[in-house]
Amino acid sequence: MSIEETNPSADTGAPIIEIVGLNKWFGPFHVLRDINLSVAPRERIVICGPSGSGKSTLIRCINRLEDHQEGQITVDGTALTHDLKNIDAIRREVGMVFQSFNLFPHLTVLENCTLAPIWVRKTPKAEAEAFAMELLERVKIPEQADKYPGQLSGGQQQRVAIARSLCMRPNIMLFDEPTSALDPEMIKEVLDVMVDLAESGMTMLVVTHEMGFASQVADRVMFMDEGQIVEQNTPDEFFNNPQSDRSKLFLSQILSSH
């Protein structure tokens, strides 16, 4: 299946992520089918779709948490191959925020944030700490710097996780359902941080069902089903005028459950 690319900001330069003919299987299961995607710098893409449609798998292919069998992925000019050097280079450029936060429980919030800059980027400790504090301030929890993740609320933990990723000064941020493990009253504090990040010009790929967030910041909403990109459009067009039956069904289910 081929879908017309409708990319509002595609004319701002060379794509920062280019995925061509991506196919992936888990054993015999064809989880990603002929994915073509080109992301412009500073573009904000929201990916949605029913459970099991391959959203997580797709964004995890971008930083090689999953490997793919067919197709090319190029991130910021670097081709993703089995070459470990390329993988490392791409991982330094791409930050990722997980549904379950995945903070390191044996390290303080500050240590969580400075670990990768110190050990991967070889930033001097003092400099890494100063930058980490800046980011913790930006996500509005500088006062928690010396606590351990286990002592924070879910919303605070996810904000730390965002700050931790930003400490590596990534050009691209991937979010895999960052708010779906959170209690309702904590979702907003995390979304606020993400909106702030989007407004600062970060390239973002966000798997989420938060449609408010999508209409507020997304340049493009991508709807996936059964391992394919079924439809992509501006948020307005996608929500008000979905083209395929599957996206109509999906939207009606999302809206009724909210």
Add this chain to the structure above:
Amino acid sequence: MTDQAFHRQQAELLPQQPAPATTVGIVGWARTNLFSSWSNSVVTLIAIYILWLVISSFVQWAFIDADVSGTDRFACTSDGACWAWIDQRIQQFLYGFYPAGETWRINIAFVLLFPALAPWMFENVPGARYLRWFSIAYPVIATILLAGGLGLTVVTTDKFGGFMLNLTVGLAGIVLSLPFGIILALGRQSRLPVIRILSIVFIESVRGVPLITLLFVSNIILPIFLPPDVALDSVVRVIVMVTAFASAYMAEVIRGGLQAIPNGQYEAAQAMGLSYWKSMRLIILPQALKISIPGVVNTFIGLFKDTTLVIIIGLFDILGIANAMVSNPDWLGLSSETYVVVALFFFIVCFSMSRYSVHLERKLDTTKR
């Protein structure tokens, strides 16, 4: 809720009250834990009575009715314990057959052990940075002190014995088995089949055999891995076998810890660009080892007690010497006294390890504080 309503509620909160006296202090603790109900009180009283019976008769035997001086068992005339042998035999219990004029070397090695361990065991040890270098040098220093060289008279290891032998073999085994255990545990999870299979074969074959057997066959097995004319010292041989044995158990304990670490930790480390070894060292192992502390210390304690098996290859540790003494005509029939002393030595070391592990678990608990 508006901000105003929230503030009004705050202002109306009651001030903190002290907890009722019946729940604080020793009395409060006893009341809530030992005498909370009629049946609980009965159990408490029975337990106290039994404790009293045991302790009082032991004290009567060990201290009140005891004889403490004399040159053989006939000097002991009372009903209680006979401690007269201690004066004569404590030297052997501690140092084995080490030349009497040289035992100061063992004492110094023992005293130096504490500054060598301190920087690894406790936080805020003054001069920890330099002490760590000392710790790394300690095995060499201790070996020279114990075995001789650099101007010290050479003492062959067949003179090693008593509790000093238990401590030497035990400590060497403990210090070596942890890193080997970690390597084996990681090897068992390796994606490289050769490494994985080698680890599994080692772990399973060592774990599947009693340590006694390993010690028996060590003089057949070890030479296979060594150049032809290297004769392995018997104490070194024991240390190698005890380490191999404990490493296999350690590997399984640590593997349990590794498996308890959620996949998300590996993924977060990977996504941040940490290499395999860095993520193991900085993220995975610290957490896995923390979970494994009880099992690791359990293995240490088992290893330490297994050092008594050196008797198998003709070395006399504290238990071997006690056995010999019990069958000596001068002191025949003093087995209770002898084994109480042996037990006390082991208990002090093993209980210390156990307490330290509790301390460590508390210190590393990052969910409270």
